[in-house]
Amino acid sequence: MNSPVDQIKERLSIEDVVSSYIKLERTGTNLKAKCPFHNEKTPSFFVSPDRGSYYCFGCGASGDIFTFVEEFEGLDFKGALRLLAERAGVTLQAYSKDRKEAESEKEKLYRVMEEATLYFEKNLTENKQVQEYLKARGLTEKSIKDFRIGYAILDWRLLYSYLQKKGYSDGDMEKAGLVKKTEKGYYDRFRGRIMFPIADSSGRVIAFSGRIFTDDGKSAKYLNSPETPIFTKNAVLYGLDKAKDSIRKNNFSILVEGQMDLVLSHQAGYKNTVATSGTALSDATVSKENIKENIVTNLGVVRRLSPNIVLAFDADKAGFNASNRAGRIALSLGMDVKVAKLPDMVDPADLISKEGPDAWKSAIRDSKHIIEFLLDKVLKDCGEDTRKAGRLIKENILPYVDALESSIEKMHFIKKISDSSGISQNALQDDLKKIEQEFKYEKKEIEEAEENLVTLYRKDYIERKLLGIALWKKNKELLKLLGQAPEKYKDSASDLIFEAEVFYGSSENLEKDIKEMLENLELEHINEELLLKMQELRMIKNKDEEIKLLVEIQELNKQKHEKKNKTKK
Numbered sequence: 001m002n003s004p005v006d007q008i009k010e011r012l013s014i015e016d017v018v019s020s021y022i023k024l025e026r027t028g029t030n031l032k033a034k035c036p037f038h039n040e041k042t043p044s045f046f047v048s049p050d051r052g053s054y055y056c057f058g059c060g061a062s063g064d065i066f067t068f069v070e071e072f073e074g075l076d077f078k079g080a081l082r083l084l085a086e087r088a089g090v091t092l093q094a095y096s097k098d099r100k101e102a103e104s105e106k107e108k109l110y111r112v113m114e115e116a117t118l119y120f121e122k123n124l125t126e127n128k129q130v131q132e133y134l135k136a137r138g139l140t141e142k143s144i145k146d147f148r149i150g151y152a153i154l155d156w157r158l159l160y161s162y163l164q165k166k167g168y169s170d171g172d173m174e175k176a177g178l179v180k181k182t183e184k185g186y187y188d189r190f191r192g193r194i195m196f197p198i199a200d201s202s203g204r205v206i207a208f209s210g211r212i213f214t215d216d217g218k219s220a221k222y223l224n225s226p227e228t229p230i231f232t233k234n235a236v237l238y239g240l241d242k243a244k245d246s247i248r249k250n251n252f253s254i255l256v257e258g259q260m261d262l263v264l265s266h267q268a269g270y271k272n273t274v275a276t277s278g279t280a281l282s283d284a285t286v287s288k289e290n291i292k293e294n295i296v297t298n299l300g301v302v303r304r305l306s307p308n309i310v311l312a313f314d315a316d317k318a319g320f321n322a323s324n325r326a327g328r329i330a331l332s333l334g335m336d337v338k339v340a341k342l343p344d345m346v347d348p349a350d351l352i353s354k355e356g357p358d359a360w361k362s363a364i365r366d367s368k369h370i371i372e373f374l375l376d377k378v379l380k381d382c383g384e385d386t387r388k389a390g391r392l393i394k395e396n397i398l399p400y401v402d403a404l405e406s407s408i409e410k411m412h413f414i415k416k417i418s419d420s421s422g423i424s425q426n427a428l429q430d431d432l433k434k435i436e437q438e439f440k441y442e443k444k445e446i447e448e449a450e451e452n453l454v455t456l457y458r459k460d461y462i463e464r465k466l467l468g469i470a471l472w473k474k475n476k477e478l479l480k481l482l483g484q485a486p487e488k489y490k491d492s493a494s495d496l497i498f499e500a501e502v503f504y505g506s507s508e509n510l511e512k513d514i515k516e517m518l519e520n521l522e523l524e525h526i527n528e529e530l531l532l533k534m535q536e537l538r539m540i541k542n543k544d545e546e547i548k549l550l551v552e553i554q555e556l557n558k559q560k561h562e563k564k565n566k567t568k569k
């Protein structure tokens, strides 16, 4: 029998899969589009139905339906396999049954998270008080079921003993972030909380966000899962698995803060809503150095689905600070950013449950471009005090104008600000120039964060694929070529072998594929080195060293283009 990968490829064409995510245009025998993996204005992303593959001349992204779904949805191979198998109507069961004993660590973690989700769901059905509370907040029974909301009883070891009886080890539970260890033994991390499972885009539960139910006055209102092998805070937005289709269809996303906001927004008919809760966009514990990269990754996911985003935060609370940063970065990623018109001190959940879905509909419909929104706010707050208004415009609004990608848009907003504030366009232009200088560094950083992510992702991806083949085929030569990779991925070895076997099990062109991947890997190494040198260049003060670096960069660019031309043939 054909492998599931072959069966899926027989049933789903590359054209079908890619065009379900982005709009393709025909050009001869091929199709083209603006690349979903890098920011561009003219299309350089090509799909070849004959070869079943895609290639981007701008960023080098390439592959088949599996790589496309992996990269687009931010999934691992098994996640993509799961999604595509479901779409193609191919059963994967036979595969998982054969390999029960070889279950990898990650699979085990997915399984324990699923078990915990079922347990919390069951607790909720047995707990009238919590159900009443959720109903009072406006949630329907259907929403509770759809989002698999559950309850962690206020006790020390209920989940722990439950999972233990089901055969899970202390280590599994700890790794999944469900229990914590003390000298006296293990205890449940989530206690007395309403549990919102966070799923990856294929629907697997990877983390929890727990909202306090029994308030003791000292515990945090929200408690999120820690980072685990299956949950990195920078790579997921709450509700994305349920929102992605609707974001694509409606061509905009709505970003809210909390889980309640999200569930109620979906319930009110806006299934294109995602929440920052539990992710790097909302988490103060994520380190400063990584914050930009994290925001870029988080926003990158929704931008691929649609460049239009509506931020719906309570403007007067701390929420707006997070949205400030997200808003500016979204603008510099070329997104169209609007802000929903919410009454002061009211969050979306309150608005929907107290005033009904129509009030939410108007808030979204009346959303304004973020610059106009901020301008209105400043002018309203300052009243007759034009000097104060001028200062606030410079401090709080021009940085957003600076973040805009297009200069036509910049001019448009300068005129708009000038018209409504009475400040001359010239004066605003002068201030904008100063701000450009101030934010030059940050803009560069955002750009680099974007490029870095693409390069790192692709390099890791090829490395893992090759390593899987090397381990599966026990190919010592290939292993040697991979340097540190075997050590780096030693925990996921069995996953990688599985992937290689499923993917290349019936391939007649394995040698050719390996050669191609090795060439691409070299290209990504060059890209990485280029990025490092460019960063170095910015720091350097000494002229001679600068020249030396420039020569090296030139040489790397030359190598890169030679390689690229060779790979294309």
Ligand SMILES: [Zn+2]
Residues within 6 Å of the ligand: 035, 036, 037, 038, 045, 056, 057, 058, 059, 060, 061
């Ligand atoms: Zn590209």
